[in-house]
Amino acid sequence: MKREVDYSLYLCTDRDLMTSATVEESVELAIRGGATVVQLREKVCSSREFYQLALRVKAITQRHGVPLIINDRADIALAAEADGVHVGQSDLPCPVVRAMVGPDKIVGVSAATVEEAVQAEQQGADYIGVGAMYATGTKTDARIVTPQVLDQIRQQVKLPIVVIGGINKNTIPHFKNRGIQGVAVVSAIVAQPDVEQAARELLQLWKG
16 A cells, blocks of 8 residues: 655755765665655666665665655666655656556656646656756756746646755745645755754754
8 A cells, every 4th residue: 555655855865965974874864854755866886786775775764664765766666665766757657667566656757847747647646856946966957947837837736746956945945835745855965964954954944
């Protein structure tokens, strides 16, 4: 059975930016600070390494009762028994991913236009990641989404929406009272000297 998800503070890992010694430590500290979802992103490691890391991270997220989402790789999500998978517009299509992982896994889809968001909802996504809201060093080719387009997406789809791209303590206030469910954060957590405190501050800003 698919779990209920609190999307408030959605952590995306990035080993190139993290101040922690390991991805596992980064995730542990972020969850202690209040991260409510963890997405494991690995762009350069082998499938075996990704799988083994996913197992180690899952042991942490499971202990804290936080869902683990695997970026891009439905096969890794299945092999590691993660809670779900997140795909972008250049990855496998949502219906294909859903057929692979089944009805009980969480499937998230990235969208930068109203059309992409509506299609994701129609094709069975569980939530939509909307962005990039600002230019960001973690995804240099990201398409920028205006506040107006975000509002239009919110009007057109009923799914939970998480915004991503340049989200930090200065930009979080721009997304409150817009009817969205959470903020996805990379460097504003993992690249900070005190990861746990950074997560705590962001969650307080979002919920406060």
